[in-house]
Amino acid sequence: MSIMMGGTLMNKAGTSPVNIDLSVQLGPVKLPNPITVASGTFGYGTEYEDYLEINKIGAVIVKGTTLEPRTGNPPARIIETPAGMLNAIGLENPGIEVFLKKHLPHLKKNNINVILNIAGNCVDDYKKICSIADGHKEILAIELNISCPNVAKGGLQFGTDPDTVEQVVRAVKGETSIPIIPKLSPNVTDIVQIAEAAKAGGADAVSMINTLMGMAVDIKNRKPVLGNIFGGLSGPAIKPVALRMIYQVYKVVDIPILGGGGIMTYEDALEFIMVGATAISVGTGLFVNPRAPQDIIDGLSGYMIENDIVSLEEIRGAAVR
């Protein structure tokens, strides 16, 4: 780590520190730092107010929002697994109108960078939500959840077929000038093909990865633990898969990547940046350490100072060959 000397951080050589710049450019979206909080793990930003200065986070990706309100799946909705957890929340949310009227103004009042995450049952849903959201320039970008494994209709279908991915991205691009970031499902044979389709459809960046589809069995009752049977696996357990997929996409597809999956520490964040992520997201990690986003920002800053790195551009994709 970097050394504190008379109040200033010093680099390894002990010479005067560089002026680090944590800001990143995720396609058309400029973020003050690369740390975002993942959709569905941070509510609408108020729940963690006691633990974080939320406007210091690169961006808050709000929970998955649909056209109409949804009540979500029956319990049990979560279960811990080795170094991870399964969730089957089922997109419980108040709908896009309530979000825009109630939550967005609160977020903006507090100077929070907002990325809206949306989900739908069909292309038309996505289009409608985007056209409703359009004009709200306070929304930095729209993350398109085409990969939620929990909803019977929509969900997996969109994220696993390249043609549909291209089609839905193109459709929403026609509805709004807000940058579009499709969130890719890892439950596919060829992630590169999907990323290429997203790009072809006009995506401004891609977000990856969403959860791996999994399940757990309650051996006492001899039935699935989750009310929904299947759930999404997140947390450190999936980090190796996330890194691999980002590596594959970064190597071949020329599109900025918002990377995540199991990030807990700044060292994890560095792994993601070195395989090509421009920004990163913390999800499950928040449940363990609600201060993780700030800790990661601080850790990255220290790392950059210590290693004389001015901009993360210098190490982005460094491990990809």
Add this chain to the structure above:
Amino acid sequence: MSIMMGGTLMNKAGTSPVNIDLSVQLGPVKLPNPITVASGTFGYGTEYEDYLEINKIGAVIVKGTTLEPRTGNPPARIIETPAGMLNAIGLENPGIEVFLKKHLPHLKKNNINVILNIAGNCVDDYKKICSIADGHKEILAIELNISCPNVAKGGLQFGTDPDTVEQVVRAVKGETSIPIIPKLSPNVTDIVQIAEAAKAGGADAVSMINTLMGMAVDIKNRKPVLGNIFGGLSGPAIKPVALRMIYQVYKVVDIPILGGGGIMTYEDALEFIMVGATAISVGTGLFVNPRAPQDIIDGLSGYMIENDIVSLEEIRGAAVR
């Protein structure tokens, strides 16, 4: 757990215990108990002789064997990950001829149930190995590794495309009367489709899951940790994914399943049986507890006695609805 009373295990009610039968019928293959050790984690059976009575294990699935000897991938070949590990051994093995001449006789002398695991670069390789192995009636079954993610040629291609899966299975069925168990890759969009293809090709059972493809980054050196860049993720981390895929296949495809992925304890084994596995395999679990196969056999026996279960048939698939 069951209670010991005067030397006999008792069931919950304290009445006299049932006569449990651990044997299972994996398609045409009868095993004395459902516990196997996974390919590549148990060598050719000699390495664990100090820890286990190896002929008590349902079957030993020997390490991946190819037509010609292979030296495998450059180091580093393994790295620990949260609740799992990545391996990129690259199928180091002495080739089928040496296996048949040197290892098989030793295994049979010790009354060990042997399942041969094979891998190839092309359909022809698989055919040749099978025709060489044919006639060796000591081989209970051949597990067809069509899912190894570590070898540039062969590997992923076979396991991810349904047509190729069907073709390779049909091809090897023509070469040998030894039962064929294709080992499915989890790195696919639709595992059910692959299992159906395997069945259509004439598979006697399917083995699932092989490792998830993943990677890790050495942030000090800014490069991938593994010499092969990508490796296979195994261990408890992947258990939720394995259970989900087995559930999906069991529900739809009428074929016996040899299940595995992250099994460490008999409780884990029960989860796999309850989503439909006929037999199960322990791989990475061995590295943590070399006595795991015996511990699982004992645990299952105790569970059956305690719950008045005569045959595992009674709970197989119990959680699938």
Add this chain to the structure above:
Amino acid sequence: MPLECGLVIEHQQVSRDMYQIEFISPQIAALCEPGQFVHVKVNASNSPLLRRPLSIYDADKRLGSITLLYKVVGEGTKLLTRIRTKEHIDVMGPLGRGFNVKPPGKQVLMIGGGVGIAPLIYLARVLTKHHYEVKVLHGADSRRNLVTLEKLRSIGAEFLPATDDGSAGHKGLVTELLAKKINPEEIDYIYTCGPDQMMAAVAEYAFNYNIPGQVSLEEHMACGVGACLGCARKLKSTDEELVKICKDGPVFDIGGVEF
């Protein structure tokens, strides 16, 4: 709510599988109310990953300390036993909505099942201080697990145990004890925490005798702060939307819960 590294000043085994841990956590102690819980990281590793919710068993606002009473049931609680005095424990809290500490009337009844007794102890302390008459019924498997006796005595609450094996108090269910020993006329308010089955019986009792009260519920949790929507449960009152135990509870009106 604070996230604190509490200095452990006492950690002892109080019965075969129950432990009591006290740590200095001035911010949490200053804010906490009976019925609230803390969210505890039991170890520094990735497995088990999630925090564990544990009720505030007692709090000393002067000293700035929190005490928890927990039962070892799985890997997480087992690992928790390994934290030693003078080490630190990573806790978030106080979380959730606690009990009504200004119940109507004067005479309150608390019914705890197993380790469900935990949140009732701090509640009993606060209510006796506010001059309520507190009766506590506690159901346990055996006398060894009636670990709160001393505390309740010092608090000045009346204590009536029931044990499965009859080693202390009534032999049998605590709800039988309730039916046998308690005059519903003399009870103004009921609090209960324990297994769902027991709470269901208590809720029925409260309904039959028209006594108001509260229950404390449990559900698996991830965030503990209402962000993940994981700890959902259906109440009678809510039409569709599920309540979140961590944020809307864990304490709910006794009449509103579906068991």
Add this chain to the structure above:
Amino acid sequence: MPLECGLVIEHQQVSRDMYQIEFISPQIAALCEPGQFVHVKVNASNSPLLRRPLSIYDADKRLGSITLLYKVVGEGTKLLTRIRTKEHIDVMGPLGRGFNVKPPGKQVLMIGGGVGIAPLIYLARVLTKHHYEVKVLHGADSRRNLVTLEKLRSIGAEFLPATDDGSAGHKGLVTELLAKKINPEEIDYIYTCGPDQMMAAVAEYAFNYNIPGQVSLEEHMACGVGACLGCARKLKSTDEELVKICKDGPVFDIGGVEF
């Protein structure tokens, strides 16, 4: 090789980040030889998952005990520090092929870098017992980490330290000490264990003066018994096939290793 639950009889911090742990493990102690290692499960949870290889630092065959000397470098070794005396430690071993305990000649030199000194101590004990004259050079960052001094004294080996900060012995690299203080004519056999760079220098020295010897190598391990083929490394001798450190080593001929 046995899998034992060893009773820990001593576990102490011997410097800022070095610990020494002794446990009763009669089966392993009965079989072990210098240079072999044990494979240790540092915790009961799934993370960290794999065992950790640690050299046998000392063994008392009469008492049936094994002693390890380890440096805290990551999560696993950190968790290991939490095992207390009277608790048990889950170990497999002894594993691997140890040092040649019948080297030619009479005068042997051991060169350890950092915690690489560990396997050399038990070796020194055995060789002095067999009447070899043993000289041990140890390179450490500072005097605090020269933790084997007492043991070597009691064993009767000559000890020459080098420290980065000059707080004891030669200030600088242990390989400088080697060049300065050792007369190669007087050395019949060399053993070395430590960072690759150091061992590479020692191997060059051995080559230049034509002294036979052995090195102990490290590689990440999963099984520890030769089953997973994970701990592979290329030697000069092997054309194509890679050796497995856990089974073919960890000790190899000093001339055969590619650094």
